[in-house]
Amino acid sequence: MSDTIYTEEASLPDPRAKDWDLPDRTDALIVGGGLTGLSTALFLSRAGRKVTLVDKGALGDGASGRNGGQLHPGHRQDQVWLTERLGEPLADTLWELGEQAVALVHQLRAELNEDCGFQPGLIEAAHTVRAFDASRHYADHLAERYGVETEILSREALAATIGSTRYVGGVRDATGGHLNPLALVEALAHAAHEAGAVLHPFVRAVHHSRRSGRIAVTLAGPGGDEHEIEADNVILAGNGYLAGLEPRVENRIMPLVNHIAATNPLPKALIPGGEAVSDTRHVVRYFRQDSEGRMIFGGGESFGRPPADVAAFVRPYLLEVYPDLADEPIAAAWSGTLGITRTRCPYIRRLDPGLYAAGGYSGQGVGLATFAGKVISDAIVGDTGTLDVFSHLPVPPFPGGRAFMSPLAALAMAWFAISDRLDLSRRGGEAAGTSAP
Incomplete structure (x- = not known):
């Protein structure tokens, strides 16, 4: 991240795992160490879940730690567009959720004692x-x-x-x-680590499959060694960096x-x-x-x-x-x-039982990506109401998919x-x- 200026103000230590010591089983495996993944890790850990997070690069080295730092209320599509396609009640609910997303960032900044240069x-x-x-x-x-x-x-x-x-x-x-987005990333990383989440940067998710009600994921470490981990829940939070892992996400997020x-x-x-x-x-x-x-x-x-x-x-x-x-x-x-995404609406979904995805924030991710982590955490713990609202947003695949x-x-x-x-x-x-x- 040395090519950005954000590292000068993001001084919190990187709470990365120190070795290739991955568990064989975990309650939740999160793929992606940006705002969505770290937010999910924080809230799930606080809810008492055993959380393992992996990222093929450094924490926050994707869009989360490299963006313009603008925190916008609402959604990338305006309320008129949302009302025309979804009706007033759902559009009004989405507006309120957009307000909650901004409020959550401010709540976390205060709670974690990290101003982030806001x-x-x-x-x-x-x-x-x-x-x-x-x-x-x-x-x-x-x-x-x-x-x-x-x-x-x-x-x-x-x-x-x-x-x-x-x-x-x-x-x-x-x-x-x-604000400084990398400072927010590192504040979340530190808090998630303190809450009990195990964070493994430079570990890539290669493949996943269903096995006896759980999800088995093959991981590759920095030296190429592979490790298989089973999880009750898998959260795909890699946004535009999930090449080869899940076609349903890749076909919808460019x-x-x-x-x-x-x-x-x-x-x-x-x-x-x-x-x-x-x-x-x-x-x-x-x-x-x-x-x-x-x-x-x-x-x-x-x-x-x-x-x-x-x-x-x-x-x-x-x-x-x-x-x-x-x-x-x-x-x-x-x-x-x-x-x-094609519609510039975020793709926040439960793909299958225990398999979740969040991304496609279309340039409005500082608030929505952080909020998506709480939405998915709430759904895993048992409150699916907000996730159900986001599932109404139209996010069709791109014609021809990834190719x-x-x-x-x-x-x-x-x-x-x-x-x-x-x-x-x-x-x-x-x-x-x-x-x-």
């Missing part, structure tokens, strides 16, 4: 007049339906708020914010690589209120200044291997928003693989980039005074 406030910046109109209408809907208080920012007000004139206007929401660059601490606060910002493009730009004053900027997506020079890849997106940073050196740049994801991803990213350019070439884009990168 700063409140989120801003959605509209890149066209049309997008600004849509953002304002949606803010009105949230106010009317859920009592959400937001602030509409004119072009001038937004420019003063984020230090950039590249957007038409925006909406500020005080209910979310941003691994997508996002790229982030960070500057050195800047001499002035470009975002004086300390909010995190994301824009309304299909290929989203998202950025924030952390507590040290560094600009952490995410831009661009790819499928497969990340670019050789991530800093050079992200810099044009950064300069599109902040051209005055042209001479500012990039202190660190990194990539991370998140999981998206066709690479060409589909390439086509989709090309189309989204073209759509953004078309948006800016229309009247709304001209009113914004911007140009596509």
